[in-house]
Amino acid sequence: LWALDQCAGITVVQDPSDAAFPDMPLNALNRLRPDHMVTLAAMPRLLSSLVTQPAGEAVKAPESIRFEVEIAKGSVAEMDEMDGLGRRSVLACPTCHGVMWEIDEGPLTRFRCHVGHTFAAEHLSLSLDENLRRAMGSALRALEERLELARKLERDAEGKDQPHLAASWGKRASEYERELSVIRSAVSRMDEIDRGEDDYKAAE
């Protein structure tokens, strides 16, 4: 919608108070002032009247939008071309882990990698959370395996009457247990933050 607005298209947004899911029209209104805001019931009449009006003067699409359309069609952008579009971000693309650029669009920022994955800031945060959870899950599984192995080797050493070796494996196992509890509490802290955000959204 923002891109259409930048190309002098006529923009129509449903009145959020009329929408079953108001988030989408509200997001649109946060980004731009549409030419029309109407209820769903009024929309067919508005659209049929708009399509009968003569088209305005053709406006050349901004370079950044034409460039992005080319990427969307499948061309891979060069790094320096992307540098013309936005600033390089310190964040990596959550999908392909490539370099991302921060592109300002009015009051909001969008992230795009040179392959063409694109994220609004809010969605980027969700994708990064997902990656973080996966990484934490892998760390938990790896530590649990090491812990199990260390405990087994401790028991084996005890069985063979090798108390020093048993103590050494026991010490390692306790370290893994400590690391596991740190990661488990980080995961449950993430869950708490998520629940807090959901409550906040529900209150909105």
Ligand SMILES: [Zn+2]
């Ligand atoms: Zn990517």
